[in-house]
Amino acid sequence: MSASTATAATDSTARPGPARAPFLRLTALHVRAQFLENIRVPIAVISSAMFPALAAFFFVVPNPAVNSDPVGATQALAQLGVFGVMSACLFTHGTGVADDRSQPFDGYVRTLPAGAGPRMIGRVMIGLFFTVLAVVPLALVGVVFTSATIPVGRLVLAIGAVLAVAVPFTLLGFAIGYSMSSKAAIAVVQVVLFPLAFAGGLFLPPEMFPGWLDTFSTFLPSRAARELMVAATTGAPGYSYAIPVFLVWTAVFAAMAFLAYRNDQGRRFR
DSSP, rough: OOHHHHHHHHHHHHHHHOOOOOOOHHHEEEHHHHHHHTOOOOHHHHHHHHHHHHHHHHTTTOOOOHHHHHHHHHHHHHHHHHHHHHHHIIIIIIHHHHHOOOOOOHHHHSSSSOHHHHHHHHHHHHHHHHHHHHHHHHHHHHHHHHHOOOHHHHHHHHHHHHHHHHHHHHHHHHHHHHTTTHHHHHHHHHHHHHHHHHTTTTTOGGGGHHHHHHHHHTTTHHHHHHHHHHHHHHHHOOTTTTHHHHHHHHHHHHHHHHHHHHHHHHHOOO
């Protein structure tokens, strides 16, 4: 074997084939693509950002019984914050995933060797973006127009509560998005969102509920999320089994999301 042949053989052995792009770079590309796709529909961005803040502006700010009490105002804003998180997660992942599945490009992307990880992380990051977009204007309304106050120490807990509350509703959004068509997903998200929000005490405090509804609501994920958020922002203790209820629903939604994704994968890519 000549020296040049040996060198070429050595080089071909030393150099790997076309390397897969790093995981983080692929994830960043998915985040960028999904961000651009969502931002091109301004009404979706504006509605996600403004609805909880407008609700606070019309129902909390003019109400002297609530606005004059710092704890009551903080609690009311915390409830609307949970609604904003639920809305952002369910619409972003429920209707968004279902709409993506209806596009031919989604089928192509899912056949690429990158795997589901970067795409899923990209979706979650976009969901967190819309979650922050829903909470920040609400917080500004609270600071400027209400007597709500959150000590610096509780601000960290509130941010953690927002992220925690986003987890089960992100999973529920995935379960809806991967199991239904885009038209069905829009209807189901609306049917799920508003009854859960009302029964969970996000529009009216549970103290105003009749006894049977108050008891029933304690077993709902929205009520458990409300209790976590109120406890984080005001320090008021929730009912004793709020955290177990929250964790159980998170596990249920995780199982639903996994089964929906696996069934969709098996049905479309057998």
